[in-house]
Amino acid sequence: MKKLLLLFLTVSLLVFITACSSDAEGEEPNEDTAGEEQQTEESSESDDNNEEEEATDEKVEAVFWHAMSGGGQESIEAIADNFNESQDKYTIIPEFQGSYEEALTKFRSVGGTEDAPAIIQTFEVGTKYMIDSGFIEPVQSFIDEEGYDISQLEENILNYYTVDEQLYSMPFNSSTPVMLYNKDAFEEAGLDPENPPQTFEEIKEAAEKLTVKDGDNTEKYGFSILNYGWFIEELIATQGGLFVNNDNGRTEEATEAVFNGEEGLRVFELIDDMNKAGTYGNFGSNWDDIRAAFQTEDTAMYLDSSAGVASTIENAPFEVGVSYIPYSEEAERNGVIIGGASLWMSNGIDQEKQQAAWEFMKFLQTPESQAKWHIDTGYFAINPAAYEEDIVQERWEEFPQLKVTVDQLQETKPSAATQGALISVFPEARQQVVTAMENVLQGTDPQEALDQAAEETNRVIEQANRANQ
Amino acid sequence: MKSATEIQGKSSTRIVTKWKFMYWRSAILYLLPSIILFSVFLFYPLGKTLYLSFFLTDQQGIANVFVGFENYQYILQAESFHKSIKATILFVLYTVPTGIVISLFLALLANEKVKGAGFFRTIYSSTMGVSVAASAVVWLFIFHPSMGILNQLITSIGGTSIDWLLHPDWALVSVAVTTIWMNIGFSFLILLGGLQNIDEHLYESAKISGASYFYQLRRITIPMLSPTLFFVTTVTLINAFQTFGQVDILTQGGPSESTNLIVYSIYREAFVNYQFGTASAQSIFLFLCILIVTILQFKFGERKVHYQ
Known part of the structure; x- marks a missing residue:
């Protein structure tokens, strides 16, 4: 009896152990595609012997991880289909991998291995991390090899992704912040809807007039900013202020946060003053919430990404105006930092796949692809020639406000400030800024809140530098 | 495993130790599935977490700078x-x-x-x-x-x-x-x-x-x-x-x-x-x-x- 039991236990153990190990294998992503490739390789070997013509049918498959959901995802899939049909050597397989953060976390676990996707879309603040990771092939090497002309692309966008005079990743979806305002509310309040406030002081005055109160309840706030670090970065940059030292980490590794300087303080004081005056609406840190607040006329002016402009105009039951983001009257207007994401190429994968990725990246830069992308999503066209395409011109006639976003970008003065900061601990720095912003809304002194955030950021920069020596 | 007849031949004290050993062995065998499960999903991660808590990690998440109790010191005063x-x-x-x-x-x-x-x-x-x-x-x-x-x-x-x-x-x-x-x-x-x-x-x-x-x-x-x-x-x-x-x-x-x-x-x-x-x-x-x-x-x- 005991022997039987023992036997049973050993057998079940064995089963358990094997089940475990196969589970572990199952966790590796892209298992399916890897299997397919093996198949195609095998079949191509046998095909080679038979007919040479069939061998050309075997396409190189390259996986493209992106973080675009909704309309962006549909557009990417359509563009990838166009690419796959346009030639017969490569197939691009777009795969949605969750938000930028989630996709990046997944990429960390497969980066540098054969299982890594050929292309991964990473947000702008992940730039420094990607460069340092050692998992990627700079696209500059393909540009040099082929003599590809990148001067056709938008200079201000290239500026962001060029580090040490090398273009590391191919810009793809770029956006900038703009201010959206309710024109109908402007008329009701006796303001000129064609002449929106441009400086911090003007914003304060306009917000005062736009705010509608009913007893204790504020029915409509004058102005709102999403609790998201990006907007603070932009408002600092437009005054020519830096986020971190060493020219925003562009000339040398950044060692210290400087966003608590006078430019940052002006932004925080603006928020603090308006919040105390009761004209500033706080709608949290969720993009959809602040957009909903604008749609339901709970706020009359707010900052949004240019990628959200088209859908906001379409959905709003009132006339929507679009203008440049405000700047302090004590500083000059410098323009905006490019936001959004770019495409990175993995190393450690087959050269053929890299080639496929490169061909696809070039395909994405064509005016046709960019025009489709621009009107589908509202992201910028990386290639300004796209703006001459008929579909874009038609769209602009329908929504003249879209052009404002493009003008703001093209009027931007290139400088370290508008180039954007380059630090590997950006996600954490952003979190600190958001916390500071929330603290100010709860009554903390602006300078104190900023200093605290800067101090915390300094600590993580220092720690990251120590750990990555 | 020795058969019961063999064991009967030995002295009584040895029988006791033998049986104790056998009890132990079967107890362990019964527990083995949970021990393995717990080791894989609880004890190993716990050990690894303890290990990592004494290090700074680089961008690949690899522990490469030993800092002793600095992480603990930091969180306790943060x-x-x-x-x-x-x-x-x-x-x-x-x-x-x-x-x-x-x-x-x-x-x-x-x-x-x-x-x-x-x-x-x-x-x-x-x-x-x-x-x-x-x-x-x-x-x-x-x-x-x-x-x-x-x-x-x-x-x-x-x-x-x-x-x-x-x-x-x-x-x-x-x-x-x-x-x-x-x-x-x-x-x-x-x-x-x-x-x-x-x-x-x-x-x-x-x-x-x-x-x-x-x-x-x-x-x-x-x-x-x-x-x-x-x-x-x-x-x-x-x-x-x-x-x-x-x-x-x-x-x-x-x-x-x-x-x-x-x-x-x-x-x-x-x-x-x-x-x-x-x-x-x-x-x-x-x-x-x-x-x-x-x-x-x-x-x-x-x-x-x-x-x-």
């Missing part, structure tokens, strides 16, 4: 971690007692033998069937700053609308309300099971001697239910310490870090900031907290438990 601890303790206090009292109340109601009790039992335990993510999203809409039904309700009866998820004090309450709602199903079901196990004769005797309902509740129901209550308290307490999903969806730890519960703060350190060292140190800290609370609970709480 203001944001103090806030996390405070928020977690408050959160536990908000959710555990309230959740259990409400579930007990519902379980007592549903335990009455009335028509349609089955329907209410299903309704009260239905939150068990909703995933954390789904229910948190529903609550997200209920608390919505501009379209939330809760604020519309309040303003329609003449109150001032509340910044549910946007004000630091209210945000924790909102997350707690969501959590209580989500946990009711589980506690309710376990408590109802406990109630149904209580011997009917006890109530019959009580009725004969003319005891009131509340006297019965105090002298029969609660003591007889105490093992179940103890179990539910322990489990919900540990769950409350480990709350993550609803925080991630409702507030992302904000505003002003007021809902940055320890597990969420660990997640953010590890997977947003890629500081596995400090994240591990926080995990170890949380482990010790839960361990101490559970030990205390067993030491003092269990005294009051009446086992039949």
Whole structure:
């Protein structure tokens, strides 16, 4: 009896152990595609012997991880289909991998291995991390090899992704912040809807007039900013202020946060003053919430990404105006930092796949692809020639406000400030800024809140530098 | 394994040791599946976490600078971690007692033998069937700053609308309300099971001697239910310490870090900031907290438990 039991236990153990190990294998992503490739390789070997013509049918498959959901995802899939049909050597397989953060976390676990996707879309603040990771092939090497002309692309966008005079990743979806305002509310309040406030002081005055109160309840706030670090970065940059030292980490590794300087303080004081005056609406840190607040006329002016402009105009039951983001009257207007994401190429994968990725990246830069992308999503066209395409011109006639976003970008003065900061601990720095912003809304002194955030950021920069020596 | 006849031939003392050894061996064999499972999914990660907590990690998450207790020192003096601890303790206090009292109340109601009790039992335990993510999203809409039904309700009866998820004090309450709602199903079901196990004769005797309902509740129901209550308290307490999903969806730890519960703060350190060292140190800290609370609970709480 005991022997039987023992036997049973050993057998079940064995089963358990094997089940475990196969589970572990199952966790590796892209298992399916890897299997397919093996198949195609095998079949191509046998095909080679038979007919040479069939061998050309075997396409190189390259996986493209992106973080675009909704309309962006549909557009990417359509563009990838166009690419796959346009030639017969490569197939691009777009795969949605969750938000930028989630996709990046997944990429960390497969980066540098054969299982890594050929292309991964990473947000702008992940730039420094990607460069340092050692998992990627700079696209500059393909540009040099082929003599590809990148001067056709938008200079201000290239500026962001060029580090040490090398273009590391191919810009793809770029956006900038703009201010959206309710024109109908402007008329009701006796303001000129064609002449929106441009400086911090003007914003304060306009917000005062736009705010509608009913007893204790504020029915409509004058102005709102999403609790998201990006907007603070932009408002600092437009005054020519830096986020971190060493020219925003562009000339040398950044060692210290400087966003608590006078430019940052002006932004925080603006928020603090308006919040105390009761004209500033706080709608949290969720993009959809602040957009909903604008749609339901709970706020009359707010900052949004240019990628959200088209859908906001379409959905709003009132006339929507679009203008440049405000700047302090004590500083000059410098323009905006490019936001959004770019495409990175993995190393450690087959050269053929890299080639496929490169061909696809070039395909994405064509005016046709960019025009489709621009009107589908509202992201910028990386290639300004796209703006001459008929579909874009038609769209602009329908929504003249879209052009404002493009003008703001093209009027931007290139400088370290508008180039954007380059630090590997950006996600954490952003979190600190958001916390500071929330603290100010709860009554903390602006300078104190900023200093605290800067101090915390300094600590993580220092720690990251120590750990990555 | 030696056969029984062979063993019979040896001296009696050797037989005893032999049998002891065999008992041991079969005990280990019986335990082996759980030992392996626990080792793979609990002991190894625990060991690795402890190891990582003494290091700084680079961008690949590899531990490469040994820093001793620096990570612990840092978290113990960092203001944001103090806030996390405070928020977690408050959160536990908000959710555990309230959740259990409400579930007990519902379980007592549903335990009455009335028509349609089955329907209410299903309704009260239905939150068990909703995933954390789904229910948190529903609550997200209920608390919505501009379209939330809760604020519309309040303003329609003449109150001032509340910044549910946007004000630091209210945000924790909102997350707690969501959590209580989500946990009711589980506690309710376990408590109802406990109630149904209580011997009917006890109530019959009580009725004969003319005891009131509340006297019965105090002298029969609660003591007889105490093992179940103890179990539910322990489990919900540990769950409350480990709350993550609803925080991630409702507030992302904000505003002003007021809902940055320890597990969420660990997640953010590890997977947003890629500081596995400090994240591990926080995990170890949380482990010790839960361990101490559970030990205390067993030491003092269990005294009051009446086992039949």
